[in-house]
Amino acid sequence: MVSANKHTWISPLGFVVSVLFLNVALCDEPSKLQRKLTATLNPGCREFCENNTAITLVHIAATSDTDTIHYVWDFTGKPTILVALTSKQAEFHIDWPRLMESKPGSVRFTEAPQYTFMAIINRIFQYNDADDRAMLDEGTNAFVYDPHNFIWNRSLLWSNEEGVMMAINAGDDFLFKLNAYSTKDHGLDFPHLLHTSNSTQIDIVFNNITNRFANPRFAIELLFVVSEQAVVGSEFEVTKRKTLDDEHTPGIFEIVDVLSPGAFTFSAGGYIEYRPVSYTHPERDVATSTETRQSQPITVRSPSAVLQTTLAYALYGNKLDSYLVQGMNVSFGVSEDGFYRKTNYTTMTFQVGYGMPPVEELSAFVLIVAGIGIGVPLVVLIASSIYVCTKKLRNRDRFQQQRL
Numbered sequence: 001m002v003s004a005n006k007h008t009w010i011s012p013l014g015f016v017v018s019v020l021f022l023n024v025a026l027c028d029e030p031s032k033l034q035r036k037l038t039a040t041l042n043p044g045c046r047e048f049c050e051n052n053t054a055i056t057l058v059h060i061a062a063t064s065d066t067d068t069i070h071y072v073w074d075f076t077g078k079p080t081i082l083v084a085l086t087s088k089q090a091e092f093h094i095d096w097p098r099l100m101e102s103k104p105g106s107v108r109f110t111e112a113p114q115y116t117f118m119a120i121i122n123r124i125f126q127y128n129d130a131d132d133r134a135m136l137d138e139g140t141n142a143f144v145y146d147p148h149n150f151i152w153n154r155s156l157l158w159s160n161e162e163g164v165m166m167a168i169n170a171g172d173d174f175l176f177k178l179n180a181y182s183t184k185d186h187g188l189d190f191p192h193l194l195h196t197s198n199s200t201q202i203d204i205v206f207n208n209i210t211n212r213f214a215n216p217r218f219a220i221e222l223l224f225v226v227s228e229q230a231v232v233g234s235e236f237e238v239t240k241r242k243t244l245d246d247e248h249t250p251g252i253f254e255i256v257d258v259l260s261p262g263a264f265t266f267s268a269g270g271y272i273e274y275r276p277v278s279y280t281h282p283e284r285d286v287a288t289s290t291e292t293r294q295s296q297p298i299t300v301r302s303p304s305a306v307l308q309t310t311l312a313y314a315l316y317g318n319k320l321d322s323y324l325v326q327g328m329n330v331s332f333g334v335s336e337d338g339f340y341r342k343t344n345y346t347t348m349t350f351q352v353g354y355g356m357p358p359v360e361e362l363s364a365f366v367l368i369v370a371g372i373g374i375g376v377p378l379v380v381l382i383a384s385s386i387y388v389c390t391k392k393l394r395n396r397d398r399f400q401q402q403r404l
């Protein structure tokens with residue numbers, strides 16, 4: 001965190017609140033293991049998966065005392081992240097030959113999950129931002145990448161009880177890094193998102209991709225599938241939270257939460273969360289960052305047709321048509337940042353989780369800085385008022401003595 005202090009800024013509200021919480025943070029207990037992780041690569045696949053870095057489906061059981069959250073990172077179809085809450089007994093099974101043909105029912109849990117949430121990378125756009133608005137509008141000249149056609153190469157998979165990490169690439173163009181965690185903490189790399197054992201993180205780099213337009217920008221279409229019934233008026237909600245300081249993500253005071261109806265009404269649903277920042281250089285820093293923008297989530301019509309080549313269809317088949325399925329686009333860049341071509345590099349980092357996104361707390365470092373920031377002026381203020389008062393009193397005494 002040494003590098004953070006040269007950038008850290010605290011909002012005025014942060015100053016006031018921080019003093020109130022000063023004591024709380026100084027006796028912060030170290031984060032303890034919340035869930036125990038067990039990761040399996042291509043579970044149950046023996047023949048054609050062995051020594052094949054092109055087939056990747058990772059199942060992670062994150063087990064607590066009372067239940068299990070299953071994370072599935074699937075790159076056999078369109079990249080899909082599944083988060084499922086089940087009892088501790090439930091197992092995840094795959095019929096591999098049928099999954100390869102995207103047959104419904106080819107993946108299943110041995111008992112119906114209490115809740116499932118899936119985030120799917122449906123399409124990636126490179127578009128021509130002729131007017132430098134940094135928005136992907138309907139009708140914009142765009143090249144569409146279908147990630148179902150990507151040839152994936154898994155370059156790293158590492159796991160133990162406390163963490164799981166995978167790196168997987170489509171050529172040298174799209175570089176993915178995924179993480180699952182057992183405790184509440186901040187991610188290692190910028191934007192240092194706060195995670196819990198209820199969430200998994202996806203980091204994507206759009207690396208040195210051939211420009212197809214004069215003013216190219218990238219956007220990504222994310223689709224969300226929740227095991228909540230699609231009823232009129234039920235929609236994902238995009239909320240923007242302000243943080244009190246930017247210690248973890250310099251220059252960025254905002255967190256974007258996209259919450260399922262279950263998440264924002266009962267705190268029991270799926271969410272994705274990110275900071276509206278994209279880095280334009282492998283050395284991530286405030287100086288090499290630009291912004292992101294998202295569209296309003298819209299409902300996907302006939303999801304069972306749209307999602308044929310995804311884990312969602314493999315799990316739910318035509319049942320998808322009764323579930324809430326929505327999507328949104330996230331575009332990278334902001335007006336006057338020089339477009340993608342300026343560095344030919346841009347990133348996106350987001351989390352997918354169950355429950356409610358964790359709330360940032362002020363760290364001891366920020367509180368001490370804020371404490372000094374308020375403390376010193378306060379001491380000066382008190383000292384000077386005492387000085388003025390005593391001087392006044394003395395003057396009055398002298399005045400009274402003179403009258404005597």
Ligand SMILES: *[C@@H]1O[C@H](CO)[C@@H](O)[C@H](O)[C@H]1NC(C)=O
Nearest residue numbers: 046047048049050051052053
């Ligand atoms: C996979 O690789 C291991 C070690 O490199 C080798 O022993 C094994 O025979 C390989 N399996 C297949 C099916 O090629």
Ligand SMILES: *[C@@H]1O[C@H](CO)[C@@H](O)[C@H](O)[C@H]1NC(C)=O
Nearest residue numbers: 136137138139295327328329
């Ligand atoms: C994403 O943008 C494309 C192109 O403008 C549009 O056709 C599509 O409907 C958008 N997707 C969502 C989910 O809004």
Ligand SMILES: *[C@@H]1O[C@H](CO)[C@@H](O)[C@H](O)[C@H]1NC(C)=O
Nearest residue numbers: 053152153154155156169171
């Ligand atoms: C996959 O990635 C590894 C490590 O980055 C590389 O050595 C290998 O050549 C790649 N394989 C393919 C098929 O691109």
Ligand SMILES: *[C@@H]1O[C@H](CO)[C@@H](O)[C@H](O)[C@H]1NC(C)=O
Nearest residue numbers: 172207208209210211343344
């Ligand atoms: C980017 O790609 C071009 C070819 O498209 C290649 O010549 C160049 O070396 C690459 N740059 C980096 C930094 O990888």
Ligand SMILES: *[C@@H]1O[C@H](CO)[C@@H](O)[C@H](O)[C@H]1NC(C)=O
Nearest residue numbers: 209210211212341342343344
């Ligand atoms: C980005 O790539 C394009 C070709 O796709 C190239 O013309 C341009 O010079 C590259 N920009 C940088 C900063 O390397």
Ligand SMILES: *[C@@H]1O[C@H](CO)[C@@H](O)[C@H](O)[C@H]1NC(C)=O
Nearest residue numbers: 067085198354355356357358
């Ligand atoms: C994490 O998941 C559990 C279910 O196992 C849930 O009870 C809890 O509220 C979730 N935590 C948060 C912060 O949402």
